[in-house]
């Protein structure tokens with residue numbers, strides 16, 4: 551299998567974190583930057599990364615779908631949670647990160663350019679990010695131990711979505727001249743401080759830092 555990916559993409563980072571957490575070693579990474587040139591739709595009709603080639607150009611798009619596919623193909627260790635209620639909570643956390651944080655941040659990114667910024671668009675999207683962060687603060691589990699994760703004491707798909715999403719909150723949102731939305735959300739802030747020390751999370755965060763450096767240097 552081949553994963554079409556890029557260091558900086560938070561959606562691709564989520565899939566890589568699942569791969570690392572599961573210890574999967576037989577997926578090759580393709581870092582071809584053609585998705586940024588609008589040519590990736592020749593590989594995947596959605597034209598977006600991540601995309602998983604499961605053989606001879608048979609493509610699975612969408613990070614959430616790829617993660618569920620990997621969960622079924624490589625069931626151990628499970629990243630879904632234990633029992634139906636816990637699994638629902640894990641999926642809720644993952645969807646908050648994906649839909650209410652990442653999607654709105656992505657739509658706001660063109661507003662980073664102050665010269666072309668439309669404040670009303672930036673503000674509308676940031677209201678949604680703030681609402682999403684408030685919901686995350688309510689749903690994320692309390693963090694009282696060193697080894698706590700977003701939904702208990704083992705890593706789940708919630709962590710794999712949240713880690714890249716919170717990196718985006720910290721590293722891109724302030725460029726819109728609004729505060730980092732993590733600030734003031736104490737449970738999320740405590741989680742974020744702790745999870746960055748986890749080796750699997752740190753690996754993905756290093757890749758995202760490397761991707762940002764390359765983007766800023768124009769060497770991608």
Ligand SMILES: N[C@@H](CCC(=O)N[C@@H](CS)C(=O)NCC(=O)O)C(=O)O
Nearest residue numbers: 559560561585598599600612613614
């Ligand atoms: N909902 C998709 C979002 C994927 C996405 O937007 N990827 C970005 C990179 S982070 C992309 O490929 N953008 C290229 C484009 O929009 O043409 C997922 O979860 O995989």
